[in-house]
Amino acid sequence: MQFDKRQERLRHSGATMRPGPPSLLAKVLAAVIGAALLVVGFAVSLVLFAVVLGAGIVIGGFVWWKTRDLRKQLHQQAMRARQTHEQQVHERAGQRMDIDGVVEDVEFHDETRQK
Incomplete structure (x- = not known):
């Protein structure tokens, strides 16, 4: 019975708290966070590329030397x-x-x- 009351309360509170259109601050913050995530993702991909390229050169040089x-x-x-x-x-x-x-x-x- 208490479970039903909680569900009803959650439904009621969710219905009354409808989000409105995003404010200018929310839009700017979303754009800044999105740009930061893009920059961080690009930097991580460059580092990963450099590590894979370096490992490939080292392994290729080793195989070339041994053969x-x-x-x-x-x-x-x-x-x-x-x-x-x-x-x-x-x-x-x-x-x-x-x-x-x-x-x-x-x-x-x-x-x-x-x-």
């Missing part, structure tokens, strides 16, 4: 594969390549053919 030997090995392996491929192409064309990559013309004679 430098692997990259060097892969580069040497690719160069050897390229030289081997070039030698095979020149041999098929009847040319010979020396160690420095200079191509010499080679003539083949087919001695199996009979006249």
Whole structure:
């Protein structure tokens, strides 16, 4: 029963306290608080961006430093594969390549053919 009385009192007091249009002071205060929140949010996002960017640079530098030997090995392996491929192409064309990559013309004679 007391619960019903409280609810009725709350409804009654809420109905009589209708808010009117906001005053000029309330509007100015709302604008100032909104602008301050925007500035603070922008500042926080800049700090967060700087932290993430710094962490990315540090992690990227660490990975780059740790994989430098692997990259060097892969580069040497690719160069050897390229030289081997070039030698095979020149041999098929009847040319010979020396160690420095200079191509010499080679003539083949087919001695199996009979006249």
